[in-house]
Amino acid sequence: MEIRVGFFRGLNVGGKNKLSMTxxxxxxxDLDFADVQTQGNTGIILYCQKDSKNKLTDNQIATEVFNQTAVATQYISMxxxxxxxxxxxxxxxxxxxTDWRHNVILLLENYPSNNIMTNLPSLDSSIEKVAVVNNTILWSSAFSDRSLYYKSQYRQLIKxxxxxxxTIRNANSLSKLYNQASLLYNEKKSSSTL
Incomplete structure (x- = not known):
């Protein structure tokens, strides 16, 4: 049994693509995943994959969500x-x-992070810092001072x-998810179902 965490892009944002976490x-x-948990109304999901032989791809899961709800979304899991x-x-x-915003950028459809990183102008490390871990971008930037935020390259990502x-999540969501997943992992390990 494999524990997985998933992230939906664009669910419940700005009153659009509404889908209850229930x-x-x-x-x-219904897709035969076990121990399914969600995190608030964020489109973050935690679950156990029972059978690695019949593993659904991220695109198949997004398609299944659309087929059952008519909510078009994208999905990535790890x-x-x-x-x-x-x-x-x-x-x-x-x-x-604490005056900065710390964001985790997950790239869908195996989009390579180096396509983003190599096209960035030089970053001003006094207002933002970036690192990449396994194609996931960790980006911290000044936020409380709006004038600095508007100077950041992070602000340009939308273009x-x-x-x-x-799909972008903040550091608190990532930390909370890891704690939640660790609890499930330890529970499964102690009952020897991993």
Whole structure:
């Protein structure tokens, strides 16, 4: 049994693509996933994959959600091991400055992070820092001072050709998800179902 975490792009944002997490959870249960949990109304989901032989792809899951709800969305998932690797390789500056916004950028459809990173102008490290871990971009930027935020390259991401292939979560959501997944992992390990 494999623990996985998933991220839907664009659910429940700005009053669009509304989908209750109760309904989403039921779809995952109907797909024969176990121990399904959601995180608030964020489109973040945690579950166990029972059978690795019949593993659904991320696109198949997004299609199934659309087929059952008519809500068009995109989806990316990772294993608990991949999430743990990400958490173990966070840069020293991550989530350190409380006046900054700390975002995790997950890239859909295997879009390569280097296509974003190589096209960036030089970053001003006094207002933002970026690191990449396994194609996941960790981006911290000044936020409380709006004039600095408007100078940041992070603000320009919305104009990037890859923006429709990004789903972005903050550091607190990532930390909460990791804690939630770790609890499930330890529970499964103690009952020897991993």
């Amino acid at each position: 309904d989403l959870k039921q779809i995952f249960l 294993s608990f091991d991949e999430l743990s690797f990400l958490m173990e390789h966070l840069p020293d500056w991550w989530n350190e400055n 990037h050709e890859a923006y429709p292939l990004m």
